[in-house]
Amino acid sequence: MSNSISAVASEAITAQSTPGSWSASTKGKSAMSATIGSWTPRQGRSTLGWSTRRPGRVADADEEGEAVRAALLLDLERATSHRRPGGISPNTTSAPRPASMDDVRAAARAVLLLDHEGDTDEALKQAHVLAAEHPKSAIAQRLVGDLRYAAAIRAAAGDGSEKEREAEAAAHLRAARHALLATRRLVPDCVGVAVALGDVFCASKMYGLAESEFRRAQRVPCPVDPADNNVTYGLYGDDEEESTAAERVEEARERARRLYATMAVEKLVPIAVERVLDVARDHGAAEGRKQAKRVAESFPNLARVQYLNAYMDLEFVCGLDAAIDRSAFLRRTLTSAERAAQAFPKSAVIASFHARLLFVLGEYDAAERECRRALVMKEPDDPQHDCIPPGSISGENRGARLMSLACEFHELPSDYWNSMSSERQQDFLFVRLDVLQGEYNKVDQLRAFTVSDVQSFVKEMGSWRYWVCPICVGNKKLLDTGLLxxxxxxKHPRAVLPRLQSVLDPKLTEKALEGDDSMDGLSFCQDSDQKDMITFDKRSDLFKWLFYAPSSGVGPKPFAEIRETKRHQGNMLLESIKERMKTLPADKSASEFAEALPEIHNLWHNFLRASVMDYRAIILTLARSFLWKELKKCMTEDQKAAAKFISSADIDAVFTEEGSIFTKEDDTDESLNIIESHEESKVHAADESSETTGNDRELEVHAADESSETTGNDPELSGPPVNITASVDDLDTRVKNLQIEPNSDGSITTSEASSKVCLETLSRYNDLDPDESIVVSQFGAAVMLR
Ligand SMILES: [Zn+2]
Structure with a gap:
């Protein structure tokens, strides 16, 4: 017997030396989590990690099996004696002694049915009796192994203290291992037994042994039919006849691959990563880097491991002597990061690392492309699966975790901005109107929008915005919501039903919508050559939008398209309002009336937000596109001036926020709340009433004035309601609520607090720019679309 065990042991060693042949992937993960997921092992590190496997381990298990035999019988006695007061020893059972293989199979099948019917204790007892009577029957031994494993899973999830549950589960697992090892001795060529044993080893945290069983399942040269040794096949009818023996072998092997992949992702790799980080901490980054490389070779198909390789390489570069220029070393790290980004195109974690590395190296265009790639990534992997250290990106769900990562992409330029002198920042924020016009003309040959018209409008009306009617063809500019x-x-009684006016207080929602039509944030001025300019106040929250989202690649849009989006949105909301109005009872004192009112208010509020034309939104988008290019130009020139010497501090500046943003347990949860409460605030704002402004001006502008008005009538266009001022107002409130002081010097902080504001800004930005909303929601769909 010891011969076969040492053979397996040496097999395991051989397998260990060629780990690259395994192709673990995360694909099978969800499929298998039902199997392993029901098992809840203790947290903590196993003493049997992949890298410390020794030849003695398989033999250990066998010795352990022998030692356990006595305890097992005691166990069994204890398990059964309380059910039958007289006590039944396995040898004095009254069950008839089966004579042939078929009889054993039939008996085993009966036991399994008993188990399925819920009498698990009795089934377990009878299985042991059968196994004791037929020690040479693989069927009988296997049955005990399977039932003991099931009992272990039940025990782990059962009653009692954690310690009690663990102890009970451990006893069952020990017995399961023992029975399955016995089965393996009887049928060494059964792939199904290898898989079952590997599974139990994994649940027992004996990962090295589990791995060797899963490997063995792939390599048995002439495997027997798994159904020969497992009574589960064909239990409820003819499924045994539906597949061939070869198919059953392949199924078992596939199961082994999936189990191994799951174990690698959930157990082996996190242990390996932590070990590498420990080594780096205790023995230096150079040693950690070496180990990371080895781990990377062992798991070529796992994103986290390949990321670890690049991550440790960067750690090593950071630890170099201060006098050394990091550039050449970082290029090497970049090669690893690039390779990982290509191999794992759905890893947002790796994309973030890659983008930041490019940024440090001064490759701003490439960094921007990488950010964009990440932000439009379809179905990105959960950051939880590849972040380092494991667990460092928290959040209650995948969407929340992705959102916290998305902020990274939007914050990249902020370090550079903060490093600029105040004078330089100020110079930056003056933009000539002809420059903005040039930006607009690039997207609209018709030039349907002119910045100088905006200047005239603002001067004359003292406001940046007006409301548009979605039905009128001309460009009627309605200066407040009451007029609308x-x-x-x-004018359109059929579209809204005139009753609406009696239902809505005209003053309603004006406060929420008009409260921030201040002139802050943007103003017109002239330079020394009397050229008209626009300047951005860096104390204003509007300013933040300039640099939070440039990497998303959303540029200016033709005015006609903006107008048409609003028209489409407005018409859809009018439809909803009309539908709701039709069922509104005439009697205002009816309870149905009171119930329906908030919904109508809410719809109307959305309509107001969809119909506002805020020039600041357009100007900001133009300026953003221009300033981002300018900022990149500045950064590139600075990088050249600095002769490309990259210090540790340069790297830290881009990478250290990882700590503050990623490691706070409740960070993203809170961010989520912010987004949710933002959504609520949109809803509740409709209930607020306010003083009317008494502004009854109504401005008629003929279609000819803005030629775009009659162009484009694409019903396909859609997007969320667009409003900038409500958002700014909201942001202010949120910032105050969060007790985050907007920096008076206009710097953008990359702190934890800032990541909250960033999330906020992203959600505000969605209001501003419908397309951007699509970009962001692809990334954090679960959050934004709740
Ligand atoms: Zn109209």
Whole structure:
């Protein structure tokens, strides 16, 4: 017997030396989690990790099996004696002694049915009796192994203290291992037994042994039919006849591959990563880097491991002598990061690392491309699966974790911005109107929008915005929401039903919508050559939008397209309002009336937000596109001036926020709340009433004035309601609530607090720019689309 064990042991060693042949992937993960997921092993590090496997381990298990035999019988006695007061020893059972293989199979099948019917204790007892009577029957031994494993899973999830549950489960697992080792001795060529044993080893945290069983399952040269040794096949009818023996062998091997992949992702790799980090901490980054390389070779198909390789390489570079220029070393790290990014195109974690590395190296265009790639990534992997250290990206769900990562991409330029002198920042924020016009003209041959018209409008009206009617063809500019309501009811009674006016207080929602039509944030001025300019106040929150989202690659849009989006949105909301109005009871004192009112208010509020035309949004988008290019130009020139010497501090500046943003347990949860409460605030704002501004001006502008008005009528266009001012107002409130002081000097912090504001800004930005909303929601769909 010891011969076969040492053979397996040496097999395991051989397998260990060629780990690259394994192709673990995360693909099978969800499929298998039902199997392993029901098992809840203790947290902590196993003493039997992949890298410390020794030849003695398989033999250990066998010796352990022998030692356990006595305890097992005691176990069994204890398990059964309380059920039958008289006590039944395995040898004095009254069950008839089966004579042939078929009889054993039939008896085993009956035991399994008993188990399926819920009498698990009795089934377990009978299985042991059968196994004791037929020690040479693989079927009988296997049955005990399977039932003991099931009992271990039940025990782990059962009653009692954690310690008690663990102890009970451990006893069952020990017995399961023992029975399955016995089965393996009887049928060494059964792939199914190898898989079952590997599974039990994994649950027992004997990962090295589990791995060797899973490997063995792939390599048995002339495997027997798994159904020969497992009574589960064909239990409920003819499934045994539906597949061939060869198919059953392949199924078992596939199961071994999936189990191994799951074990690698969930157990082996996190242990390996932590070990590498420990080594780096205790013995230096150079040693950690070496180990990371070895791990990377062992698991070529796992994103986290390949990322670890690049991560440790960067750690090593950071630890170099201060006098050394890091550039050449970083190029090497970049090669690893690039390779990982290509191999794992859905890893947002790796994309973030890659983008930041490019940024440090001064490759801003490439960094921007990588950010964009990440932000439009379809179905990105959960950051939880590849972040380092494991668990460092928290959040209650995948969407929350992705959102916290998305902020990274938007914050990249902020370090550079913060490093600029105040004078330089100020110079940066003056932009000539002809420059902005040039940016606009690039996207609209018709030049349907002119910045100088905006200047005239603002000067004349003291406001940056107006409301548009979605039905009128001309460009009627309605200067407040009350005017919009009376216009809709008098000019388009069929579209809204005139009753709407009596249902809505015209003053309603004005506060929420008009509260921030201040002139802050943007103003017109002239330079020394009397050229008209626009300047951005860096104390304003509007300013943050300039640099938070440039990497998303969303540029200016033709005015006609913006107008058409609003028209489409507005018409859809009008439809909803009309539908709701149709069922509204005439009696205002009816309870149905009171119930329906908030919904109508809410719809109307959305309509107001969809119909506002805020020039600041357009100007910001133009300026953003221009300033981002300018900023990149500045950064590139600075990088050249610095003769490309990259210090540790340069690297830290881009990578250290990882700590503050990623490691806070409740960070993203709170961010989530912010987004949710933001959504709520949109809803509740409709309930707020306010003083009317008394502004009854109504400005008629003929279609000819803005030629775009009649162009484009694409019903396909859609997007969320667009409003910038409500958002700014909201952001202010949130910032105050969060007790985050917006920096008075206009710097952008990359702190934890800032990541919250960033999340905020992203959600605000969605309001501003419908396309951007699509980009962001692909990345954090679960959050944004809740
Ligand atoms: Zn109209």
């Amino acid at each position: 309501l009376s216009h809709m009811c008098s």
